[in-house]
Amino acid sequence: MISIRRAAAVAVTALAATAAAATPASAQAPDPVTDVRLIAFNDLHGNLEPPAGSSGRVTLPDGKTVDAGGAAYLATHVQRLRGEAPNSLVLSAGDNIGASPVISALFHDEPTVDFLNQLGVGASVVGNHEFDEGYRELRRMRFGGCHPEDGCQFRSSFGGAEFPFLGANVAFDNGFPALLPFTVKFSGGVPIGIIGVTLKDLPAVVTPEAIKGLKFGDEVAAIDRTADLLDRLGVRAQVVLMHQGDNTEGGGPDDCRLAPGPAAAIAARASSKVDAIFTGHSHQQYNCAINDPAGNPRPVIQGASFGRLLSVVDLRVDRRTRDVVRAETKAHNEIVTRDVAPDAGVTKLIDEAKTKAAPIANRPVGTITADLLKTGGPSGESALGDVIADAQLAATASNSAQVALTNPGGIRADLVHKSSPGGEGDGVVTYGEAFTVQPFGNIMQTITLTGANLKAVLEQQWQPNGTRILQVSSSLRYAYSAAAPIGSKVSNLAIAGKPVDPEGSYRVSVNNFLAAGGDGFTEFTKGTNLTGGPVDLDALLAYLGAHPNLAPPPADRITALP
Structure with a gap:
């Protein structure tokens, strides 16, 4: 067996020989x-x-x-x-x-x-x-x-x-x-x-x-x-x-x-x-x-x-x-503009992947009347975030869920109204498009939080590394002032039109990533009585299938105050 020292010496000698061979003796x-x-x-x-x-x-x-x-x-x-x-x-x-x-x-x-x-x-x-x-x-x-x-x-x-x-x-x-x-x-x-x-x-x-x-x-x-x-x-x-x-x-x-x-x-x-x-x-x-x-x-x-x-x-x-x-x-x-000729070898690879995935990816799963965008408006609430949270609430209704919240980082793309190159038609959502929006395969979980816990969760949206506005189901309404002190930004918190009682118990659905305290939302780990639910993508697919011609919801769940 060649020792490490001898192997290193051989490598150095080989590099030197390569360099010498590459430079003619008469070269400058x-x-x-x-x-x-x-x-x-x-x-x-x-x-x-x-x-x-x-x-x-x-x-x-x-x-x-x-x-x-x-x-x-x-x-x-x-x-x-x-x-x-x-x-x-x-x-x-x-x-x-x-x-x-x-x-x-x-x-x-x-x-x-x-x-x-x-x-x-x-x-x-x-x-x-x-x-x-x-x-x-x-x-x-x-x-x-x-x-x-x-x-x-x-x-x-x-x-x-x-x-x-x-x-x-x-x-x-x-x-x-x-x-x-x-x-x-x-x-x-x-x-x-x-x-x-x-x-x-x-x-x-x-x-x-x-x-x-x-x-x-x-x-x-x-x-x-x-x-x-x-x-x-x-x-x-x-x-x-x-x-x-x-x-x-x-x-x-x-x-x-x-x-x-x-x-x-x-x-x-x-x-x-x-x-x-x-x-x-x-x-x-x-x-x-x-x-x-x-x-x-x-x-x-x-x-x-x-x-x-x-x-x-x-x-x-x-x-x-x-x-x-x-x-x-x-x-x-x-x-990386698209006004250049696409690389032929890479195009061949992509075509192969598309062909093999097509039977699943191109299957229609719902219809929408306009773009559902993941980018939030002035309050941080987004149309696609609203839809996903509503889908997760519906999918966990059997867990007695009253509210659903989802993390914005888990929403990976827009759902656009215009037909994709696959030719499914304007407004048609395919499995592949829905998968691109929710690709993680996170599992829905419903936990019991006190009203105080829920408010603390929402206060954790403002973190040292930036602000993450959770997307919420239509059952939840609240306001916030970004200018207020940390821990005191959220107000007017209500579920189903009723003010949240700090001592009350509420069933809240989130994905398993958030339930484990992901994205800095550690307050979720205080939840009790955990009940499992479907995969988040399956919840979205079921909701799209049950709501044909889905329109962007009004952005009225989160109110940004001065």
């Missing part, structure tokens, strides 16, 4: 610097087809929008960007899979992994949705093999990802690393260290069962620890793929009007050895320069979601020091 000395282009995306969520509605548009600096996204178009844009810069790496900031449309999700996201392989992704950090089906399924996504229950349904075999999944702050309960902390890619003759960290609060946004046996550490500590290790290995050019992000106050793809949030705070504290930070998770578009602890600016960038933007960072690396010349770094977000 190489340029003192080399250019490396990093092309990244985040939160693809299996959107192989161009996403519909607002999920498929990018807002420009003037407030106008442009249609964007679609894997075949994304591949074409990546190919062009690579052609402009021969030394290029393609990276992902996480949530490639999970919460996916039906043509990927029906096959446990194997088509999306195949697409990422075709795209030539070099590395990806894990996002929270990579854990939707648990750690064992994440390993299958990486190393391949058929699904343990459903087998190989997309193709006869599944080879897994041809790139590493990174997570420097992900460990088993015993402290051993659960994922690779970094990878090193050579581009332009210099090593580029790629560090991956996911959000330390990941347990708050997935079900406990999915991450049993795992723990998630502080992002800054993991970055600093890994950056120091890479530096000791002689890897000076370093970038971070971080599945954590901030919200914005508007603007175009390269604006930097960030609301206070975790990503900017991490970027300001993380090791100065890191030269660029790609972010994700918040589905926002921004391109910022944030000073590192040494006072030197570095790009902190995010490309919206669903493949609508590509975040491009051009680095100039000093060959002698192997470090990035920070002053010459350039960054921008590139819109």
